[in-house]
Amino acid sequence: MKIEELPRSDAVLAVDVMGADGGVETVIEGCVRARAAGLRAHLKLYGREDEVRTVLEGRDLTGCTVEHAEDVVTMDDKPTRAVRHGKNSSMWAAIGAVKAGKAGGVVSSGNTGALMAMSVLQLRMIEGVDRPAITATWPTVKGQTVVLDVGANVEASAEQLVQFAIMGEAYYAALKGKERPTVGLLNVGEEEAKGHALIREAARILREADPDMDFRGFVEGDDISGGEVDVVVTDGFTGNIALKAAEGTARMIGGWMRQALMTDMRSKAGAFLLGPALQHLKSRMNPSSANGAPLLGLGGLVVKSHGGADADGVASALQIAEDLAVHPFQEQIRSTIAEVNARLAAKDDAANEAAE
Amino acid sequence: MKIEELPRSDAVLAVDVMGADGGVETVIEGCVRARAAGLRAHLKLYGREDEVRTVLEGRDLTGCTVEHAEDVVTMDDKPTRAVRHGKNSSMWAAIGAVKAGKAGGVVSSGNTGALMAMSVLQLRMIEGVDRPAITATWPTVKGQTVVLDVGANVEASAEQLVQFAIMGEAYYAALKGKERPTVGLLNVGEEEAKGHALIREAARILREADPDMDFRGFVEGDDISGGEVDVVVTDGFTGNIALKAAEGTARMIGGWMRQALMTDMRSKAGAFLLGPALQHLKSRMNPSSANGAPLLGLGGLVVKSHGGADADGVASALQIAEDLAVHPFQEQIRSTIAEVNARLAAKDDAANEAAE
Numbered sequence: 001m002k003i004e005e006l007p008r009s010d011a012v013l014a015v016d017v018m019g020a021d022g023g024v025e026t027v028i029e030g031c032v033r034a035r036a037a038g039l040r041a042h043l044k045l046y047g048r049e050d051e052v053r054t055v056l057e058g059r060d061l062t063g064c065t066v067e068h069a070e071d072v073v074t075m076d077d078k079p080t081r082a083v084r085h086g087k088n089s090s091m092w093a094a095i096g097a098v099k100a101g102k103a104g105g106v107v108s109s110g111n112t113g114a115l116m117a118m119s120v121l122q123l124r125m126i127e128g129v130d131r132p133a134i135t136a137t138w139p140t141v142k143g144q145t146v147v148l149d150v151g152a153n154v155e156a157s158a159e160q161l162v163q164f165a166i167m168g169e170a171y172y173a174a175l176k177g178k179e180r181p182t183v184g185l186l187n188v189g190e191e192e193a194k195g196h197a198l199i200r201e202a203a204r205i206l207r208e209a210d211p212d213m214d215f216r217g218f219v220e221g222d223d224i225s226g227g228e229v230d231v232v233v234t235d236g237f238t239g240n241i242a243l244k245a246a247e248g249t250a251r252m253i254g255g256w257m258r259q260a261l262m263t264d265m266r267s268k269a270g271a272f273l274l275g276p277a278l279q280h281l282k283s284r285m286n287p288s289s290a291n292g293a294p295l296l297g298l299g300g301l302v303v304k305s306h307g308g309a310d311a312d313g314v315a316s317a318l319q320i321a322e323d324l325a326v327h328p329f330q331e332q333i334r335s336t337i338a339e340v341n342a343r344l345a346a347k348d349d350a351a352n353e354a355a356e
Numbered sequence: 357m358k359i360e361e362l363p364r365s366d367a368v369l370a371v372d373v374m375g376a377d378g379g380v381e382t383v384i385e386g387c388v389r390a391r392a393a394g395l396r397a398h399l400k401l402y403g404r405e406d407e408v409r410t411v412l413e414g415r416d417l418t419g420c421t422v423e424h425a426e427d428v429v430t431m432d433d434k435p436t437r438a439v440r441h442g443k444n445s446s447m448w449a450a451i452g453a454v455k456a457g458k459a460g461g462v463v464s465s466g467n468t469g470a471l472m473a474m475s476v477l478q479l480r481m482i483e484g485v486d487r488p489a490i491t492a493t494w495p496t497v498k499g500q501t502v503v504l505d506v507g508a509n510v511e512a513s514a515e516q517l518v519q520f521a522i523m524g525e526a527y528y529a530a531l532k533g534k535e536r537p538t539v540g541l542l543n544v545g546e547e548e549a550k551g552h553a554l555i556r557e558a559a560r561i562l563r564e565a566d567p568d569m570d571f572r573g574f575v576e577g578d579d580i581s582g583g584e585v586d587v588v589v590t591d592g593f594t595g596n597i598a599l600k601a602a603e604g605t606a607r608m609i610g611g612w613m614r615q616a617l618m619t620d621m622r623s624k625a626g627a628f629l630l631g632p633a634l635q636h637l638k639s640r641m642n643p644s645s646a647n648g649a650p651l652l653g654l655g656g657l658v659v660k661s662h663g664g665a666d667a668d669g670v671a672s673a674l675q676i677a678e679d680l681a682v683h684p685f686q687e688q689i690r691s692t693i694a695e696v697n698a699r700l701a702a703k704d705d706a707a708n709e710a711a712e
Contacts, residue, residue: 141608151544154552188507188596196510196593221600225608237552238594240544244577245598246605252497252581253609256640260633270629277616277623284612 011040012104013321014097017047018072018090019110021308024048027109028055030305030314035061037315041104041322044097046090048072069093073114075307082114083121091115095122098300104325105301107292107317112304116152116295119302126330128337129297130157133164134236134304135171136243137290140227144290146172147186147224149236150243152295156235161185161202162209166336167296168231169213174329175320180212181230184219186238194218202233208347209340250285292317294324296333301325367396369677370450370459373403374428375466377664380404383465384411386661386670391417393671397460397678400453402446404428425449429470431663438470439477447471451478454656460681461657463648463673468660472508472651475658482686484693485653486513489520490592490660491527492599493646498583500646502528503542505592506599508651512591517541517558518565522692523652524587525569530685531676536568537586540575542594550574558589564703565696606641648673650680652689657681 017027024047031043042063045052049068056066069090073082086092091110097103099122108115116132125132133149148168149156156164165183172181185203187195192203195218206215219228221242234242261271261278271278291313295302301324305317373383380403387399398419401408405424412422425446429438442448447466453459455478464471472488481488489505504524505512512520521539528537541559543551548559551574562571575584577598590598617627617634627634647669651658657680661673 139608141611154544154550186597188510188593194510221597221602222604222607224601225604234597237544238597241542241577241590241594242597242601245580246577246601248578248581249602249605250609251578252495253606253641255497256637257613260630260637263633263636267630267633270626270631270633273626273629274616274623275626277619277626280619281612281616285609 011042011326012044012097012102013041013318013325014044014046014094014103014106015318016090016094016106016108016110017045017052018069019074019108019307020305020314021075021109022310024051024055026309026311027314028052028059028061029311030309030318031064032059032061033311034315034318035063037319039315039318039322041318041325043318044094044103046094046097048090067093067097073111075111077111077114079111079113079117082111083117086114086118092118092122095119095300095302098302099123105303105321107303107305107314107321109305109307109309109314109317111307112151115302115304119295119298119300123298123300123302126297126299126334126337128341129163129167129333130160132295132297133167134295135168135293136239137175137293138224138232138243138246139284139290140225142227144176145224145227145230145232146175147232147234147239147243148296149234149239151236151240153236155237158198158201158205161199161233161235162205162340163297163337165202165206165213165215165231165233166210166340167333168233170329170332170336171294171296171324172230173332174324174327176230178230180214182214182216183231183233184216184223184229186224186232186234186242187218187220190218190220192217205344209343210336254285290316292320294320301330367398367682368400368453368459369397369674369681370400370402370453370462371674372446372450372462372464372466373401373408374425374446375430375464375663376661376670377431377465378666380407380411382665382667383670384408384415384417385667386665387420387674388415388417389667390671390674391419393675395671395674395678397674397681399674400450400459402450402453404446423449423453429467431467433467433470435467435469435473438467439473442470442474448474448478451475451656451658454658455479461659461677463659463661463670463677465661465663465665465670465673467663468507471658471660475651475654475656479654479656479658482653482655482690482693484697485519485523485689486516488651488653489523490651491524491649492595493531493649494580494588494599494602495640495646496581496583500532501580501583501586501588502531503580503588503590503595503599504652505590505595507592507596509592511593514554514557514561517555517589517591518561518696519653519693521558521562521569521571521587521589522566522696523689524589526685526688526692527650527652528586529688530680530683532586534586536570538570538572539587539589540572540579540585542580542588542590542598543574543576546574546576548573561700565699566692610641646672648676650676657686
């Protein structure tokens with residue numbers, strides 16, 4: 001793409017190149033790889049111009065512009081502080097591009113709490129959505145499952161869980177092109193009577209208010225990697241702990257496997273023969289391939305790339321952002337939330353009238 | 357051991373042989389293997405006498421008596437129903453043996469909810485403990501970590517989390533012979549300000565009320581298999597979901613590994629060479645080796661064996677029960693809880709006096 005061609009804003013991505021664990025280098029190398037793999041969006045790179053230009057030198061990254069921002073939000077910055085003092089940061093400026101209609105989405109590898117706080121402030125929430133939710137794309141025996149919330153909110157009301165379900169459903173449909181994704185609520189048992197009152201209330205509201213959803217009721221912790229449903233809904237406390245418990249287990253088993261393959265000459269020979277099969281196994285266990293998760297519920301597209309992601313991970317996040325930027329899923333969330341809230345309000349009115 | 361030798365009650369285990377997924381056969385085979393591996397306790401086998409005798413025939417199980425019980429609590433029975441109508445069940449009778457001082461502990465593979473309800477009713481709670489907690493022994497890169505609660509209670513107050521910490525500490529010390537196990541509270545971050553108000557309150561109380569405990573503050577989901585602390589404390593909702601999410605992940609990776617080893621002739625040859633190393637890996641990933649978890653906080657020792665455990669798993673649960681039955685850890689829980697409650701009450705009094 002030539003710089004002169006003015007791209008449509010939804011074909012522009014604002015990239016916060018600062019704040020990743022691997023530095024500017026990792027993010028820009030991710031941009032290069034995404035481009036090589038077919039990414040078409042114009043990229044606006046937000047960061048310290050001199051650093052960015054140095055890294056760009058010698059790299060073949062067409063269709064990008066550099067937007068200077070003096071400050072950097074660090075991983076240690078408190079979200080409140082970042083919002084108060086971070087107006088000159090690359091993160092704030094990149095989100096601002098989406099607000100101003102100059103980009104269809106923003107991708108950042110920086111501090112999640114700060115990204116969320118700055119996004120809420122600049123992009124606002126979709127009407128009827130209380131708080132954003134962070135999604136995780138979880139590998140399963142059948143493919144991938146989207147889990148949300150995995151850490152944006154430590155608590156969630158029944159109504160918020162319902163909002164998460166609606167947002168997760170629309171996101172999964174956009175991500176996978178599946179028309180009616182299946183949705184489950186994470187619980188300690190599948191029976192109706194299990195779990196908190198709050199989670200049972202969420203199930204009740206969902207059944208009443210969104211009859212179009214393919215809601216499968218409760219699912220358990222092992223149903224996530226079992227791929228029982230496409231979308232798993234939970235509060236950010238439980239979701240974050242479940243996700244990290246699973247990641248920790250995968251890491252532990254990966255370590256054990258490496259040990260097993262290096263035990264002695266015999267096992268090393270076996271590992272050599274297994275080479276290609278192990279390579280495939282390794283790629284299945286590689287978190288990079290699923291990196292990039294939108295913060296759902298905001299008035300614009302914000303995609304979080306894992307701070308520790310490598311260049312391939314960043315490339316994955318950019319591709320997801322491009323796919324989502326041209327997809328009407330934000331609009332779908334907006335309309336479904338409005339419909340559901342209207343239906344719930346009508347029911348409330350009817351109940352009030354009956355009571356009078 | 358000859359049947360004639362009257363064993364001390366703490367050297368007697370009451371075994372509910374009904375209710376396991378694998379039937380009476382699995383439980384009794386588990387008893388045989390435990391005995392072969394060095395279990396010394398006298399075993400009272402509770403169940404339908406004719407069934408038990410049939411399975412015992414031809415098996416070499418010394419030092420056991422059969423105690424007839426007509427009824428069986430099934431996996432589908434609601435705890436309330438089991439308690440109301442299950443007085444003739446093997447589960448009720450086996451717990452009764454502990455209550456009557458005829459056994460030092462009970463081992464059951466049956467319905468967890470029913471086991472808990474029946475145990476609370478017959479054995480009561482340790483004074484100062486509100487509700488029992490179910491423990492899980494979680495494999496880690498460093499060994500094993502005890503996690504509790506993993507499902508007895510869907511909610512837990514700050515005070516209950518403190519009780520779980522005290523019980524888990526005493527249990528870990530008994531299980532591993534470590535004098536001052538490290539204890540952590542499961543949270544979404546390690547910083548003081550992270551998580552629910554409730555969990556921060558629990559951390560505060562623990563620091564104040566049990567200064568002897570080696571309390572390490574908050575730990576995250578991946579710190580469990582990372583082996584960051586010996587005892588991880590959480591509510592039963594979060595603990596159950598984290599445990600099952602991790603189990604599901606391990607199962608998924610195990611399946612992928614089996615596929616990788618069977619891809620083609622080359623990988624099969626590699627798998628053959630890797631044989632012994634893989635055997636070791638498999639045993640590390642085998643849940644049987646850690647089967648058997650006490651319900652903590654009760655007025656007597658109740659060990660739950662996983663319903664789906666194989667004979668080796670049952671044998672593991674029996675050995676854990678024997679080890680715990682002769683250990684004064686129940687007494688330690690009782691005294692620490694009493695001390696901590698006295699200290700908290702004194703602080704309350706002082707605060708009230710200051711306020712007056």
